[in-house]
Amino acid sequence: MRGIVIIVATITLFFICSCNDRERLESPSFNSHHFFSFDSWTLDYLGEEWVMKHLSLKEDFDGRPVATIIKRSKSSNNEKAVLYIHGYSDYFYQTSLADTMESRGFRFYALDLRRYGRSKLPGQVWYDLRDISDYFEEIDLAIDIIENENPDAEITLMAHSTGGLTASLYAESRGDSLRVSRIILNSPFFDFNVGGVAESIGIPVISFLGGLFPRMVVNRDVSPINCMSLHIDYFGEWQFDTIMKPIQSPMVTAGWIRAVHRAQRELQKGICIKVPTLVMCSSASTKSHEFQEIHRKSDTVLDVAEILEFASNISGEVQIAIIEDGLHDLVLSGKSAREASYREIFRFLF
Numbered sequence: 001m002r003g004i005v006i007i008v009a010t011i012t013l014f015f016i017c018s019c020n021d022r023e024r025l026e027s028p029s030f031n032s033h034h035f036f037s038f039d040s041w042t043l044d045y046l047g048e049e050w051v052m053k054h055l056s057l058k059e060d061f062d063g064r065p066v067a068t069i070i071k072r073s074k075s076s077n078n079e080k081a082v083l084y085i086h087g088y089s090d091y092f093y094q095t096s097l098a099d100t101m102e103s104r105g106f107r108f109y110a111l112d113l114r115r116y117g118r119s120k121l122p123g124q125v126w127y128d129l130r131d132i133s134d135y136f137e138e139i140d141l142a143i144d145i146i147e148n149e150n151p152d153a154e155i156t157l158m159a160h161s162t163g164g165l166t167a168s169l170y171a172e173s174r175g176d177s178l179r180v181s182r183i184i185l186n187s188p189f190f191d192f193n194v195g196g197v198a199e200s201i202g203i204p205v206i207s208f209l210g211g212l213f214p215r216m217v218v219n220r221d222v223s224p225i226n227c228m229s230l231h232i233d234y235f236g237e238w239q240f241d242t243i244m245k246p247i248q249s250p251m252v253t254a255g256w257i258r259a260v261h262r263a264q265r266e267l268q269k270g271i272c273i274k275v276p277t278l279v280m281c282s283s284a285s286t287k288s289h290e291f292q293e294i295h296r297k298s299d300t301v302l303d304v305a306e307i308l309e310f311a312s313n314i315s316g317e318v319q320i321a322i323i324e325d326g327l328h329d330l331v332l333s334g335k336s337a338r339e340a341s342y343r344e345i346f347r348f349l350f
Helices: 002-018 022-026 095-103 132-149 162-177 196-212 254-269 304-311 335-349
Strands: 042-044 047-056 066-072 080-085 106-112 154-160 182-186 277-282 318-323
Touching: 047 132, 066 132, 080 095, 080 132, 080 162, 095 106, 106 132, 132 154, 132 162, 132 254, 154 162, 162 182, 162 254, 182 335, 196 254, 277 304, 277 335, 304 318, 318 335
Parallel strands: 080 106, 080 154, 154 182, 182 277, 277 318
Antiparallel strands: 042 047, 047 066, 066 106
16 A cells, blocks of 8 residues: 555656646736735726725735725615635636626625735736635635625625635634624535545645645646636636636646645534535536536536535535536526526525
């Protein structure tokens, strides 16, 4: 057994070192001329109906990062609010989600986490991370802003994929002091969907190496099908920036693998969330590198059986909603699945 582990570790290290494509991971020209506003709301790139504000964060392993909070420039809602957190290789662009929530009386806010989307600084590695708890700072700051602007509002925390893992552990860490009244997890990333030896040995080995060589790049064989099922130029109906959310998901550092793996292990051992929580997922999972019709009606990123399995490790008031024909991002699914997703969301909220 020891010999197998050594062999796997050697092969893993080879693949890590063989794909050290820093230029691709850093995109040094991205946001190089961007103006960062920390004191006031400024026009967001989504258009005149949207504004954003940057959040100055404490120094971490890669200098002083920023995060970004986004909202509609005008809203008459102030009794209920939503804070949305995106997933991996993602950023906020889901204006249809915001429209739907605003139409039901919720003041909608979204957060681009450090090194994601609007928050990516020149020279930073996209999405890099050392500990999932690093994100708790910007979540707290975003909630501060929402509370200051809507003093009496109940806040719902809504999060997708990796954001769902982050939101779960954030809620568990805050315990009785949690300042949100409900949590909605849209296809949360509770486990790596790689299977076999790659998951049982490969991920733990890379996680270990991530503690020694956090900046090394992991060569991942990630299918572009998820983004192809979404983007209007391929097989979807949505428009988004393919630099901030590339069709081909980029590689990651060993440090990122370690941070996510450790967070998943913590959740899988069992956590407690003190507020009502809705866990949502598709009815089916599929995998492929070539697009097929089934990919319009299934989660092509995560194993929905694992989402359901590990959701049972969350103690508290947890509800489950399985969306027939849902995509990985359920609120971007086809019309019938999208409408079913919103029915479950509003049934939970009201």
